[in-house]
Amino acid sequence: MMELSLDQLLKEYPFVSAYFEQNRLDIVGYGDKTFREYLEHFTEEELEDQAIDKEKLLSNLPVYLEQMSAFLGLEKSNQVLSMTILAGNDKSGNPEGFTELTVETSQIISIVGPTGSGKSRLLADIEWAAQKDTPTGRSILINGKKPDNKWRFSSNNRLVAQLSQNMNFVMDLTVEEFLRMHAVSRLVENPQTVIEQIILAANHLAGEKFDLTTPVTSLSGGQSRALMIADTAILSSSPIVLIDEIENAGIDRKKALELLISSDKIVLMATHDPLLALMADKRIIIKNGGISKVLDTSEEEKLLLEELEKMDSLIQTARQELRKGSTLSAKTLDMGL
Numbered sequence: 483m484m485e486l487s488l489d490q491l492l493k494e495y496p497f498v499s500a501y502f503e504q505n506r507l508d509i510v511g512y513g514d515k516t517f518r519e520y521l522e523h524f525t526e527e528e529l530e531d532q533a534i535d536k537e538k539l540l541s542n543l544p545v546y547l548e549q550m551s552a553f554l555g556l557e558k559s560n561q562v563l564s565m566t567i568l569a570g571n572d573k574s575g576n577p578e579g580f581t582e583l584t585v586e587t588s589q590i591i592s593i594v595g596p597t598g599s600g601k602s603r604l605l606a607d608i609e610w611a612a613q614k615d616t617p618t619g620r621s622i623l624i625n626g627k628k629p630d631n632k633w634r635f636s637s638n639n640r641l642v643a644q645l646s647q648n649m650n651f652v653m654d655l656t657v658e659e660f661l662r663m664h665a666v667s668r669l670v671e672n673p674q675t676v677i678e679q680i681i682l683a684a685n686h687l688a689g690e691k692f693d694l695t696t697p698v699t700s701l702s703g704g705q706s707r708a709l710m711i712a713d714t715a716i717l718s719s720s721p722i723v724l725i726d727e728i729e730n731a732g733i734d735r736k737k738a739l740e741l742l743i744s745s746d747k748i749v750l751m752a753t754h755d756p757l758l759a760l761m762a763d764k765r766i767i768i769k770n771g772g773i774s775k776v777l778d779t780s781e782e783e784k785l786l787l788e789e790l791e792k793m794d795s796l797i798q799t800a801r802q803e804l805r806k807g808s809t810l811s812a813k814t815l816d817m818g819l
């Protein structure tokens with residue numbers, strides 16, 4: 483990293499600007515120079531006047547980058563490119579109907595099966611990075627290897643972000659204060675920009691718009707879900723997102739999934755909704771506590787999904803019109819009867 487120019491360094495590690503500021507080093511105009519070359523430009527007099535210790539600055543920089551990267555969860559070894567589930571057994575102790583399943587970043591996997599069949603158990607196995615130490619006997623590998631203990635035991639390196647059904651806020655904060663708290667705790671370079679990105683993305687997902695001054699306690703179910711999804715996609719360092727059913731309440735589920743995978747997450751969602759199940763690249767079928775099959779979404783299913791989406795939007799329009807007090811007609815629903 484010491485061979486990188488200052489511009490390259492800033493691009494790869496944006497937080498390094500704080501190092502220069504703390505040491506009162508003005509690097510403007512030296513973007514194409516390495517840090518060593520930059521330090522060379524000072525005269526002996528300047529070094530003395532400004533109490534600049536070149537050797538110390540040089541040797542501290544890599545340490546600073548390493549510590550900050552680890553703290554922010556940016557360490558290369560923290561990069562999760564794939565997650566593998568190794569089979570265990572179902573509730574009767576029979577082996578599962580697959581041997582292993584590897585999911586890569588930007589893939590969406592849906593989990594379907596009857597109530598009580600074990601969907602939440604599978605999500606919990608992933609969250610805990612199970613090592614044959616849960617009732618299912620499954621193991622989870624990260625990047626093809628047994629995961630580092632930090633994923634299991636360190637609160638800074640959360641492997642998984644959970645988006646659960648209930649998003650009840652108990653804090654008396656505005657949306658802006660809530661997002662700022664999170665941005666500051668993640669040490670982002672420019673909290674204001676990130677906060678604005680999140681609210682924009684959240685409003686893109688939510689049916690009814692809200693703004694930064696809205697108290698989190700007065701957000702509707704759909705709005706708070708939209709906010710949490712945007713926050714997870716943009717601010718969370720967790721590489722895997724687990725979703726226990728995104729219900730239909732006022733949020734564009736397709737855009738929500740697109741937002742999550744656009745930020746290189748691995749997305750797994752348990753769902754009873756055919757649209758969501760088919761939006762996934764693959765789906766896991768759970769029976770009696772075990773994965774009985776893993777299916778790829780077929781070409782025919784993708785075509786059917788387009789038809790189902792049209793039906794869904796028709797139902798949504800009917801719902802909205804009825805809510806507004808309208809009388810339904812073939813015309814309002816754009817249906818030729």
Ligand SMILES: Nc1ncnc2c1ncn2[C@@H]1O[C@H](COP(=O)(O)OP(=O)(O)OP(=O)(O)O)[C@@H](O)[C@H]1O
Nearest residue numbers: 571572573597598599600601602603617618771772
């Ligand atoms: N392979 C297994 N071996 C033993 N117990 C299991 C296994 N899989 C699931 N269970 C247990 O079965 C119960 C029901 O599972 P779970 O809550 O995951 O179902 P679910 O599919 O998420 O249901 P719902 O749709 O209602 O949310 C849980 O107590 C869970 O720990």
